[in-house]
Each structure stands twice: as structure tokens, then as C-alpha cells.
Amino acid sequence: MSALLSPEERQAALSALSGWAESEDRNAMEKTFTFADFNAAFAFMTRTAMMAEKMDHHPEWFNVYNRVEVTLATHSAGGVTEKDIALAKAMDGYAGS
DSSP states (O other): OOOOOOOHHHHHHHHHHOOOOOOOSSSEEEEEEOOOOOHHHHHHHHHHHHHHHTOOOOOEEEETTTTTEEEETTTTTBOOOOOHHHHHHHHHHHHHH
């Protein structure tokens, strides 16, 4: 099981990521990605899904047309862990941000 990041570790990790923020209502992190169109958003989700499956770590997300809203938390740990930071970095790379 992955260990929860301390509040200080979580804040340091988030400050190194572009556009990610702490969730207001739980120990999680979130970001909204916006793409040119649905095809680009779906391609991003497909690339992310393949990485998430390899990591055995799956995002919570919501997609409408060109927008993908993502929430990351390690459910088994009850909050943000290094797995979430690693997936966030991968997602940023896939999005080109």
C-alpha cells in the first residue's frame, strides 16, 4: 500500500505541477484539462487509461466534449500518495502541458 503524503509533501508536489490543486472537500488533487475538440480529449483519456492500467492506479474523471475533469487520490490509502503525483505528471505530459 502507498503511504499518504504529509500536507507539506503534498503541497510541495502540487507546487511543482502546473494547474493541479488540492480538492476542497477531500484529500485529493484535481485539474481540468481543455483540448481542441472531443477527439483530442478522448486520445488523452486513452493514453492515460493505458498508463493507469499499467500502474494499477485509476483516475476519477468526467468528460464533456473537449474538457476532462480529473480527481486523483489513492483510495486504499485514503488520500494523495506518490502514485497520484506520478499519474499527474504522466497526464500533464500526455496533454502537452
